[in-house]
Amino acid sequence: MRLGLSTPDFINEQLFCDMKDAGITDMEISVSKELSEKLDYGKIKEWSEKYEINLWSFHLPFWPFSEIDISKPELAEYSVEYLKGYIDKATKIGIDKFVIHASGEPIDVSERAVRMETAKKSLCDLATYAEKRGAYVLVENLPRTCLGRNSSEILELLSAHKALKACFDTNHLLGEDYIKFIHVLGKNIASTHISDYDFKDERHWLPGEGQIDWQALLLALKEVGYDKMWLYEIGLNAPWTIKRERDLLISDFSENARAIFNGNAPKPLGTPTL
Secondary structure, eight states: OEEEEEOOSOOOHHHHHHHHHHTOOEEEEOOOHHHHTTOOHHHHHHHHHHTTOEEEEEEOOOOOTTTOOTTSTTTHHHHHHHHHHHHHHHHTTTOOEEEEOSOOSOOOGGGHHHHHHHHHHHHHHHHHHHHTTTOEEEEEOOOTTSSOOSHHHHHHHHTTOTTEEEEEETTOOSSSOHHHHHHHHGGGEEEEEBOBOOSSSOOOBOTTSSSOOHHHHHHHHHHTTOOSEEEEOOOSSOOTTEEESSOOOHHHHHHHHHHHHTTOOOOOOEEEOO
16 A cells, blocks of 8 residues: 655645655645645646655645535535636646545534535536546545535445545544445545544544554455555644644654554554543
8 A cells, every 4th residue: 555645734845855755655735725725836746756756636625614615505616616726737737636525514404415415516516527637536524514424425425426436534433433434435435534533523643542443444445455545644733632742753654654554553652632
């Protein structure tokens, strides 16, 4: 399995250099809406070639929910057109996978059906647009009241277009076992967001700091034939939910992955504060 990293909320040449030194081969571009609008795609392409870092995927902006939400009838058309702009720019530098959130939240039970149908229509439009550019859209499973909070909802969202696949976020499932999710989604999983949590809410901790059984999760992925990308989505600075003696280094991710791939328990670098 290839080793990837979702960017911290910055992209510079040093990040590419540090990833190469750490043995990380692939990058997902994921920054805030504000920074995403200022990206220098030419520089990103230049750095990726210089340091031999493959531009694996692009995480489409999803915040603030009051501005971007492909499931809200009043925002869907604008959101889709806005996100098409990123697909257009990123495919021109070779990126062919676009991770998307099917909704923001909260979503009341009474509006869930409408939000689901709106999201499916939006996803179909985006997937059609991406497919014409040799790319496809990956729908990420999400926590709490968001659309895509379990395998059945992800499958319904994927039914909107043949060019849709899933991005499995390991720390977002709150109402379904992650092993079951993997086996139900199977070949539909086209990428991952790797991080740990306490099963109470999303935490984005380093594997080993939460409750996931990483050997069981890795085995389940192998059982469904997944061998693509092991991509960490974890900030370098500790969130309020965990205490670490230092910020994470890029090399911490490759060491963490090495432990898991070698059948060992990953070493926690922090202690939950909850």
